[in-house]
Amino acid sequence: MAKLTKLDDIVSLCKRRGFIFQSSEIYGGLASCYDYGPLGVELKNNVKKAWWKNVVQMRDDVVGLDCSILMHPLVWKASGHADHFADLVAECKKCNTRTRVDHLKDKATDSAQEHTEHVAIAPGATQDLSKKVCPSCGATGNFTQPMPFKLMFETQMGANIEDSMTLYLRPETAQGIFANFRNVLDTTRVKIPFGIAQIGKSFRNEVTTKAFIFRTREFEQAELEFFCEPGTDDKWFEHWKEQRFNWYLNLGLKKENLRFREHEKDELAHYAKGCVDVEYKFPFGSGDWQELEGIANRTDYDLRQHQRGMRTLNAWYETKGDLSKIKLKEEAEDYLKGPLSYFDDEKKARYIPYVIEPSAGMDRSTLAFLVDAYDEEEVRGETRNILRFSSAIAPTKAGIFPLVNKDGMPETARNIFNDLKGRFNCAYDEKGAIGRRYRRQDEAGTPFCITVDGQTAQDQTVTVRERDSMNQIRVAIDQLKAYLRDKLDM
Ligand code: ATP
Numbered sequence: 001m002a003k004l005t006k007l008d009d010i011v012s013l014c015k016r017r018g019f020i021f022q023s024s025e026i027y028g029g030l031a032s033c034y035d036y037g038p039l040g041v042e043l044k045n046n047v048k049k050a051w052w053k054n055v056v057q058m059r060d061d062v063v064g065l066d067c068s069i070l071m072h073p074l075v076w077k078a079s080g081h082a083d084h085f086a087d088l089v090a091e092c093k094k095c096n097t098r099t100r101v102d103h104l105k106d107k108a109t110d111s112a113q114e115h116t117e118h119v120a121i122a123p124g125a126t127q128d129l130s131k132k133v134c135p136s137c138g139a140t141g142n143f144t145q146p147m148p149f150k151l152m153f154e155t156q157m158g159a160n161i162e163d164s165m166t167l168y169l170r171p172e173t174a175q176g177i178f179a180n181f182r183n184v185l186d187t188t189r190v191k192i193p194f195g196i197a198q199i200g201k202s203f204r205n206e207v208t209t210k211a212f213i214f215r216t217r218e219f220e221q222a223e224l225e226f227f228c229e230p231g232t233d234d235k236w237f238e239h240w241k242e243q244r245f246n247w248y249l250n251l252g253l254k255k256e257n258l259r260f261r262e263h264e265k266d267e268l269a270h271y272a273k274g275c276v277d278v279e280y281k282f283p284f285g286s287g288d289w290q291e292l293e294g295i296a297n298r299t300d301y302d303l304r305q306h307q308r309g310m311r312t313l314n315a316w317y318e319t320k321g322d323l324s325k326i327k328l329k330e331e332a333e334d335y336l337k338g339p340l341s342y343f344d345d346e347k348k349a350r351y352i353p354y355v356i357e358p359s360a361g362m363d364r365s366t367l368a369f370l371v372d373a374y375d376e377e378e379v380r381g382e383t384r385n386i387l388r389f390s391s392a393i394a395p396t397k398a399g400i401f402p403l404v405n406k407d408g409m410p411e412t413a414r415n416i417f418n419d420l421k422g423r424f425n426c427a428y429d430e431k432g433a434i435g436r437r438y439r440r441q442d443e444a445g446t447p448f449c450i451t452v453d454g455q456t457a458q459d460q461t462v463t464v465r466e467r468d469s470m471n472q473i474r475v476a477i478d479q480l481k482a483y484l485r486d487k488l489d490m
Helices: 007-016 038-057 073-079 174-179 181-187 233-250 301-311 313-318 362-373 409-420 434-444 477-488
Strands: 020-022 034-036 062-064 086-091 098-100 147-150 154-157 165-168 194-203 218-228 258-262 274-281 289-299 342-344 349-351 354-361 374-379 382-387 398-402 426-428 448-452 461-466 472-476
Touching: 007 020, 007 362, 007 374, 034 038, 038 062, 038 194, 038 218, 038 233, 038 362, 073 165, 073 174, 073 301, 073 313, 174 181, 174 194, 174 218, 174 301, 218 233, 218 362, 233 258, 233 274, 233 289, 233 354, 258 289, 274 362, 289 301, 289 362, 301 313, 301 354, 354 362, 362 374, 382 434, 398 409, 398 434, 409 426, 409 448, 409 477, 434 448, 448 477, 461 477, 472 477
Parallel strands: 062 194, 398 426, 398 448
Antiparallel strands: 020 034, 086 098, 086 147, 154 165, 194 218, 218 354, 258 274, 274 289, 289 354, 342 349, 374 382, 448 461, 461 472
């Protein structure tokens, strides 16, 4: 039976094999920022491609978008982030460590009240922390009163002091989609129901990070805003729940490690009609089950808010861009006719569309795929570390080796590599004993290894070894491409 995976095993494999490195490692590292190495970038690109294929390419009702990270500051006023995107933190009076209040555990019950909504930035809050334990030094009930801690990173734009303005690194990609809703409507032939999808970097100055790439301050999200007619939203919510859950299953996550968690009523943002998380059973953290993706029914909130934001533009100029001095304009009485409303030609009806939003973390799901694929097994008295990736996300599809470096074998193996490399990501390797080369590809999660040996010169066949079963069969060189295409389903 496979050993229970520990995060440490994954971290060490990722480092050893060049999947993931600490950012700025030569300078001692930068906390909670990570770099993807040669294998890691292939893996994460494949996860992103699989998402895009499933959510955009395979459908006729979703189009893609790629927005800039820096946006007009009013976007964040309208979306609510400028006033509400903060976590409540308390500082331990003994060791000065700040912790998210919803991550603090109770001494007696060992339970943390997780999954709270973000809090309003202006006021602090009174909470009873007398039984809570500091995760850093263990002191009990020795905290300052909780205070909101802003999660958005600020930066300055413009070279001249007079016209320089404060901008934010986007904390989610979704708002770029809402801001382009009208552009997409006016320039494409989409009709409601339809979705706009985007993959891109987001930034949050998280209070607590840890757990490798699970929670970082710079990360990548894949978000879909699916616009539908009010009244059809429940149906589309169920549709996307099922789609998204199956996406993880089809890419190989084990069913027993995946579940839905419905949000409680008091957890929901005030505008949300429903929200469910897809959770994965990670081998760390409190209670193991952790959010991979959130799927929310956001109603017509965002588009309505942006209509208010657009009406606030003049006030913004008057305050020279100081968001704290601006109050968002009230909704226009005829807001249903506003610029972000939709006119249904067939029904001759105008409305502000409802939005179903599946929002996934690409780094977090990459971690889930790594954890889920990781296995160790005994083979002839030796431990074999293996990543059992599904073929769609495996960084390398085939390793190609000459058995020995003579008798024309390297040349033949090179020719095979050159023939396959345009179609599949392959690795050529002629160094070390063949068994070691197999092990290296097992650790990289490569589904097939192709070896040119003594028999190849005689009958133009090669040995193809399958990663999971370690079965070996002979395949004719001129059949290799078709064989791999069939087996890899690509
Ligand atoms: P959490 O409660 O874990 O802070 P959230 O509910 O605020 O997350 P969302 O705003 O719903 O997260 O973001 C959607 C997805 O983006 C999450 O399900 C997660 O996969 C990913 N994500 C969010 N924050 C981070 C982060 N700091 N690092 C990595 N991925 C993240």
